[in-house]
Amino acid sequence: MQKLSKVILFILAGIAGLFLAVLIGVNLWLQSTGIQSRLQEKVEETMGISIHVGSTYYTPWGGVQLSGLAIPDQSTKQSFLEAQGFGVHFDLIPLFQRRFVISRISLNKPVLIWHQSKDGKWRLPSFAAKSAVSSPSEHSTSTPPRPISPEGQPTTVQNTATPPDTAIAEPPVNLSKFLVEVRQVRIEHGDGTFIDSSGKNLAAFKDLSIETEIRPNGDLVGSIQIGDINFGDKVHLRHLYARFTKQNNILASNDIEAHLAHGLINGQLSVNLGRESSFKTDLKLKNVQLPVLLTEAGLGSEKTFGILGGSIVLSGNVQDPKEVVGTGRLDIEKAKFVPMGFLQQLGTLLNIKELQMLVLEQSYATFHIHNQRLEVDDMTLKSQNLILHTKGVARFNSKINLSAELAFNPEIQKELHGFIVDSLHPSENYPGYKELPFTIWGKWDHPQTDLKDKIVNKISNVFTGLFQNITITPKAAPQPSPSPSPAMP
Numbered sequence: 001m002q003k004l005s006k007v008i009l010f011i012l013a014g015i016a017g018l019f020l021a022v023l024i025g026v027n028l029w030l031q032s033t034g035i036q037s038r039l040q041e042k043v044e045e046t047m048g049i050s051i052h053v054g055s056t057y058y059t060p061w062g063g064v065q066l067s068g069l070a071i072p073d074q075s076t077k078q079s080f081l082e083a084q085g086f087g088v089h090f091d092l093i094p095l096f097q098r099r100f101v102i103s104r105i106s107l108n109k110p111v112l113i114w115h116q117s118k119d120g121k122w123r124l125p126s127f128a129a130k131s132a133v134s135s136p137s138e139h140s141t142s143t144p145p146r147p148i149s150p151e152g153q154p155t156t157v158q159n160t161a162t163p164p165d166t167a168i169a170e171p172p173v174n175l176s177k178f179l180v181e182v183r184q185v186r187i188e189h190g191d192g193t194f195i196d197s198s199g200k201n202l203a204a205f206k207d208l209s210i211e212t213e214i215r216p217n218g219d220l221v222g223s224i225q226i227g228d229i230n231f232g233d234k235v236h237l238r239h240l241y242a243r244f245t246k247q248n249n250i251l252a253s254n255d256i257e258a259h260l261a262h263g264l265i266n267g268q269l270s271v272n273l274g275r276e277s278s279f280k281t282d283l284k285l286k287n288v289q290l291p292v293l294l295t296e297a298g299l300g301s302e303k304t305f306g307i308l309g310g311s312i313v314l315s316g317n318v319q320d321p322k323e324v325v326g327t328g329r330l331d332i333e334k335a336k337f338v339p340m341g342f343l344q345q346l347g348t349l350l351n352i353k354e355l356q357m358l359v360l361e362q363s364y365a366t367f368h369i370h371n372q373r374l375e376v377d378d379m380t381l382k383s384q385n386l387i388l389h390t391k392g393v394a395r396f397n398s399k400i401n402l403s404a405e406l407a408f409n410p411e412i413q414k415e416l417h418g419f420i421v422d423s424l425h426p427s428e429n430y431p432g433y434k435e436l437p438f439t440i441w442g443k444w445d446h447p448q449t450d451l452k453d454k455i456v457n458k459i460s461n462v463f464t465g466l467f468q469n470i471t472i473t474p475k476a477a478p479q480p481s482p483s484p485s486p487a488m489p
Contacts, residue, residue: 064088069107073125076115080125083110104184112192120197120372121319185212185222205229220246229258234297237265249274256283261296263288263308271318280315290332299445303357306335314369321396326369335360335381342449343388346406349455350416358383372396385412387430390440398443406451407435420455 052070066086073080085108094101117123190208195201207227212220222244229237240258244251251271258265267283290306309331316324336359338344347355358381365379372395379390385408392402407427408416413434424434438451 064090071125073113073115075117075123075125078115079111079113081110081112083107085109099179099181102182104186105182106186106188107190108188110187110190112190113195114192115195116197116202118197120321122194123319181216182214184214186210201232203229203231220244220251235260235293236296242269246273260285261288261290261292261308277318278316279318281313283312283314285310285312285330290335290337297445304337306332306337306360306363308332321372324369324372327367328369329364329366332360332363335363340447342447342451343406345452346455349452350420352386352412352415354383354385354412358386376402385409387427387433387435389429389435392440394444398445400441400444400447402440403437404440404449405435405437407433409433 052068052072064087066088067084069081069083069086070079071081072078085106087104087106087108088102089104089106091101091103114122187208187210190210191204191206192208193201193204205226205228207225209225210222212222214220224240224242224244226240227238229240237258237260240256242253242256244253246252249272251273252269254268256265256267256269264286265283266286267281269279269281271279286309288308290308291304293308294304310329312326312328314324314326316326336357339347339355339358343355343358347353360381360383362380362382366377368375368377374394374396376391376394381388387407387409388404389407390402390404392400394400394402405427407430408424409430410432413421413424421434424436427433427435436451436454438449438454440447440449442448
């Protein structure tokens with residue numbers, strides 16, 4: 001019994017030693033310069049981009065681990081993507097069948113920094129093509145042809161070729177003969193920033209996670225989660241989740257869900273990953289809290305209430321923002337807010353209390369998007385006695401140029417001075433209302449308008465005319481000249 005125990009112990013020790021030797025051998029093989037170079041070239045060939053790898057090691061429980069992974073962006077001379085760890089988990093037994101079965105590829109804590117090109121497009125880093133390397137059969141070590149003597153017989157030539165390096169050359173490994181099969185890809189805790197051509201942060205995301213299963217026919221099934229997405233530090237989407245599929249170069253998701261200002265965004269997305277690089281998305285907003293939305297955008301929310309809803313449809317080219325087009329409609333229910341400064345000033349000037357706090361019975365906006373700008377087709381804010389109607393252009397750089405009309409119902413007209421009412425135009429859309437046209441320009445968070453100037457100029461003209469009528473003495477009427485007396489006889 002004791003001898004049997006010793007035999008078993010020796011067998012276990014032998015297996016452990018063999019396992020350790022294999023583990024050390026695999027690590028030495030992977031860490032060799034030639035193998036790392038060939039692996040890197042194979043990854044570059046597959047991905048179509050250049051990569052930098054710091055080091056490589058292998059453990060049975062963690063697979064092949066690559067540290068210091070970086071993808072450079074040649075156009076900016078900076079890193080396009082960096083990751084703390086890149087792991088490849090694979091099965092050992094299929095290697096003996098010349099099959100490289102990767103059970104999972106994992107990318108841990110990647111950081112993406114994507115710069116927009118000067119022509120306004122979003123391009124992946126280009127592959128830095130390397131000079132072609134000749135095959136071993138083309139090296140100088142092959143036997144050169146023997147020169148022919150004038151008599152037609154081969155001559156003996158002394159070998160003057162440089163002797164080969166005394167170091168042992170690594171055996172060539174033809175990775176192309178392995179059938180590579182990837183079953184799962186996982187990305188964890190990723191962050192990213194999108195920078196426009198002027199150097200401003202256009203958008204950013206935090207805590208991205210993706211899990212993807214790859215079917216034998218190449219189709220994908222997976223899910224994506226993002227903790228936070230912000231657009232220009234103004235609009236924040238949180239807890240985005242979506243399941244997606246990829247079939248025949250079409251990436252699609254029909255159940256996108258994200259939180260916006262305590263409300264929800266639901267929608268679907270379809271992207272053509274072929275040469276067209278086209279996309280289409282349909283989003284719906286529900287129960288978005290207006291005070292929270294304004295506070296996160298830095299516009300304040302004091303005495304502001306309302307629930308935002310609506311829909312947006314976008315389509316175009318993924319790489320070129322100029323080709324993005326779309327339509328949308330937004331509605332606000334139970335809206336109550338302090339109007340913009342120029343409307344408050346007008347309310348003070350004309351003694352209209354309603355312009356100090358607007359309680360809206362109806363508020364909506366319809367718009368369409370093209371050529372990197374938003375065209376406001378109709379924005380209407382209707383309170384009990386007033387209607388503000390606006391249309392025009394709002395560009396993505398926050399600049400606006402809008403034409404507007406402020407309409408007064410008959411009740412408000414009675415409270416206005418007669419000369420103000422006389423300067424108003426009858427409304428074509430609202431019977432009985434009279435409106436004052438004006439212009440809004442500047443930026444959407446700091447708008448300017450000529451509304452106050454129009455009212456002040458009108459009052460100034462009225463008082464100037466009145467003053468002139470009082471102070472200027474009218475000219476006396478000319479007296480008729482006496483007729484000549486008749487001549488005496």
